[in-house]
Amino acid sequence: MTLGDALPAVRSPIPAAAGQAWVERLAASECPALTTRRKRREEQTGASHDPIVWVEAQGANVVDADGNRYVDLTSGFGVALVGHRHPKVVEAVKRQADRLLHALGDLHPSDVKIELLERLCELAPWPQARAMLSLSGADAVTAALKTAVMATGKTGVIAFEGSYHGLTYGPLAVSGFAERFRKPFEAQLQPDVHFAMWPEREADVEAALRTLPADWSRMGALIVEPVQGRAGVRLPPPGFLEALKRLCEENDALLIADEIFTGLGRCGAWWRSVDEGITPDVICLGKALGGGLPVSACIASEEVMGAWGASDREAIHTGTFYGDPLGSAAALTTIDLIEGEHLIERAADRGNAWATALRAEGLPGVLEVRHAGMMLGLQLGAPMQALTVTHALLERGYLVLPAGMRADVLQLAPPVTVSEAQLEGFTASLRDVLGQP
Ligand SMILES: Cc1ncc(COP(=O)(O)O)c(C=O)c1O
Incomplete structure (x- = not known):
């Protein structure tokens, strides 16, 4: 062996x-x-x-x-879906390292960043999609929360008890996993977050739906893990995600599927949410995407992402290393492996x-x-x-x-x-x- x-x-x-x-x-x-x-x-x-x-x-x-x-049996927090140090990922990173380590992100991007964006848009469940790259899962969730504000003009967010979306400020505010994570920073967290109950059994669905806000007028997004990971691999009962999607549509809020853990094949489908019968408005990816390198993405339909408007001189959401060449090369190879193997x-x-x-x-x-x-x-x-x-x-x-x-x-x-x-x-x-x- x-x-x-x-x-x-x-x-x-x-x-x-x-x-x-x-x-x-x-x-x-x-x-x-x-x-x-x-x-x-x-x-x-x-x-x-x-x-x-x-x-x-x-x-x-x-x-x-x-x-x-x-x-x-953790894949390093879900990262090594294709295995640690897959030879093809290592080869792609080495090849890229011999050519270009860093470019000028959103100002003068690398070729390989553009290839990765195209590939993600092809995989996405909308006929026409647009994506934003970043480094961590929390980055992707931040981009998704901002996208919802741009698309709806509303800053309130619905999230679930037990949810885990990352620990930087935007994601932390919508992470219901543990009060102790939020407590010291409460004054710096956005206050307009409504935590609803997560139904663990079919019999809990009605009760859970009743814990959603009665008034959605300030709610621009609902963020959900298609399977709650850190809360203990808690699967939503059949029909629950569909009910959430319907309510989002009725109330002009975006449904953000945090597929950072569940996506890219982990749950037996490219997108767990789509496999469960819904098309979310925004999808967050991370973890397995870079095959071991830190790469994440926020993807949405052309229409939703269009709400950001055309670039006016400077990008209002970017990061020095977002879409870096090494990570992009690793992600392209990882996607090829998920398909090819x-x-x-x-x-x-x-x-x-x-x-x-x-x-x-x-x-x-x-x-x-x-x-x-x-x-x-x-x-x-x-x-x-x-x-x-x-x-x-x-x-x-x-x-x-x-x-x-x-x-x-x-x-x-x-x-x-x-x-x-x-x-x-x-x-x-x-x-x-x-x-x-
Ligand atoms: C569903 C989900 N969303 C977001 C995150 C945060 O990702 P990161 O730790 O890369 O910021 C995680 C991490 O465990 C996660 O499981």
Whole structure:
């Protein structure tokens, strides 16, 4: 087995000497918020939560500073859909690096930026589309929120409890995931945000719709994750997204689909929202788009994007590195790979098979297995349980993320190319961990 589809090889304790030395340097140099968070987890779970330090990754494998090998079932926060360091992405980046590293963005763009814009517009679910490139998911959400203001003249936004759209100011204001993220900055956040209930079951849909505002006169946008990721892979019941789209149409508000996690094949379709029967007004992309490089995009129909008006001497929304050549080259290759390696079909088929197999396992303590393509959420019984299970899995060589507002969900989003043996090894390790008293 080569690095990429290999099984884990981990010696305890983790991190060992080399990793621990890096962690000490991290604690002495990084903003203390992250170190504090580890301490809090340690207090809550009684286990050490020092991180491993990544030094190499390939396919679904990650190697840490102590030489331990892991299987990454997170895709590095959903980024490595095509696998870490896909040889074709690396080749494209190297080729681009030999030619042009940086251009003059919106003023004098690179050829490869234009190619990426064209490709995204072709993929978009509108006959004619326009796109804006940026670096992070939060950037794409910011662009979408601004687009809604330009298109509707209204600044209010409807969002959902549990939603996660990024932590810069615009996205933070509409992220319902945790009050503690917003609290210190409340005075600097736009106040006109209405959080509605997210229905977890079909029986909750009516109640959720009743929590939408009665008066939409100030509401220019409704932003929704087609599947809530960080909140624990929470799928909207059938018909819910359609009802939202109808209400947006009736009330002259744009429906923004935050497909940063769910899009580009992760959920078995280019666009999860479209697969669920709606055409959103704006789509945000990020994470997997750059194949490992930071690239994001906000895409809308020509008509919606036209609301920005023609450029009048200077761009009123831009960034120094937006549409950078390296990221654009990597994104073009990533899109080619998703198409050429049939990753959308593979995500749909493999996700179904994996979820079915996990359900059939009858794992002790797993109350529910939710999934959309290769995005899975394993619902555990107790708050904070995902923290201890995640750590125990790490010790066995499997990287997964805790999710859910009560940290009671295991989030699984491996590279679509992960091997069967790696998935089977994970299931055996999870059974082992959950079987522990
Ligand atoms: C649905 C969704 N939107 C937005 C973001 C923010 O992306 P970024 O962290 O790149 O700013 C994330 C990140 O996890 C996400 O899952």
